[in-house]
Amino acid sequence: MSDLLSTAKLSKRYGKKFALRDADIHIPKGEIYGLIGRNGAGKTTLLKLINSQITATSGQIFLNGEKMRFGVPTIRIGALVESPGLYPDCSARENLIYKAIALGRNKPGHIDQLLRTVELSDTGKKKAKQFSLGMKQRLAIALALVDDPELLILDEPINGMDPQGIKDIREMLVKINREMGATIVISSHILDELAKFATRYGIIKDGQVLREFTREQLEQENRSDIRIESPQIAQVEAALREGMALSHMQRQGDHTLLVQEEVERHEQISRFLFDRGLYVSQFYVRHESLEEYFMGLTGGTVQ
């Protein structure tokens, strides 16, 4: 039980329908955990349960191996679940001050620091209702950071944002993870974006956690094929067929061959072609994107 957060058979039922069913997730300290799933898969439900916004139908949540009772967290948690909850008529600072007071952390230096972290220092008296979506999102993240959380929960924080805004948030989260030491759980259906910085993943479908894996596992498992380009592509294919006993190969156009098996032996294959004196202009291992990997597991797209 070295996980900062884990769940055991966690379920939430609305009427007859399970929004989440027997979910087991494991999040070690220090990770950036990407929660992946289509709309309606149960991501938000899982995060709301962890944040004590709703009560579980059954199952348990463990924080540092300790069972959470009556929704009272024993570690510092900060969360942004779904849309930001802000006082629209208050400035960024005033919004932060209310929560800071409630936590006994209303020091001007601390609030300044939070505003700097999310790059809202220069908003002054401007009211939250006049903020852009990205600014509101960042203010909500600052609110989640008020108590220096050990666990930061973010539910689709980059939804509906422009590429620059997305990049800003990504860089900010990596910094929060490294410098403040916060473990982060982030859900998204923009998988390419998650793939850039998540260190661990959980795939959730129809309320069930299908699979958890690390970035390394993803990199090892999702090598999909070797792409070979050569002007002598027919000879290359024939040589691999009889010399290496490969059969799962596919020609693409006049100069390209995709080898779809024994991908982990790519060095041997390369050497073999070299030894045979075959000219190869390009040789590389293609990785599936997280998106393709997800599709392979769930049989559909994430969107």
Next chain:
Amino acid sequence: MMQYLKMDIRRMLRTRGLYIGILVSLFFLGIFSVASYLVTGIASEIMPAGSGALPPTELLVQARKMMNVNYFLSFFFSMPGFRLLHMLLALFAAGFLSKEHQTGYLKNMFSIPRMREKWLVSKMITLLLASLLFYAVFLLACVITVMLFGNAVHINWSDIGPFLGTQLTVDMALFALIMLAVTVIQSRTAAVVSALMLSFNMQGLLYLLIDQIGFLPFKLRDYGMMNLAAQMSLPETLTSILTQGDPVTASQVLPLSLGWFAVALVFIWLALRRVDYKG
């Protein structure tokens, strides 16, 4: 807990509804005092029996001398059908209690350990403080009005102490019932509607209906909190003249207001642990 309370007090002091409520109450106090000063009809109501022989102008002069703090307090708290102060406070409470749900700010707070209990206790204490502030301002305004009438101010604490204290418990019961609506339904509309219905005593209609059907061995309306609170009277006031029979006392109202307060708190407590946050 103290920290959470500090946050709520700051919020309360920055809620416009509180100041609007106070201003509206002062506005009507102004209107009522001018009316009391000028309108002979009111004078003839409050003059003791037998003084009807006086000419109208003389009646007015005599009546003005009788207008004191009790007269104004009682009008605004307890004229049957006219419970302005309860209504203003209930509306303020509705806005204050539902603000965090309406804006979604509440969702930032769930990670605070024992946040639900803190929310309940701290909101109630804050509303108590807001009511005290409201009462103090209004009492002060009554004193000033009496002075403007040119009368000597006499405040009899043994009269208005129990009177205001009881009305305060009625307000606390209203707040708790509104809070129950906010806890369960989680919307501003629910808060405002419950505040208006309760403070206008719409439940009184329901009691009346039940009494008409008559399957209870007693009259339910005799145990309506708002009903009784409005019949509490102070000496030398319109209410004391208009209400027939024995005046209602604090000992009749207190069990009801404290009872409703306690019942509402128990249900809020039960609901807080079960109801999912909808935001």
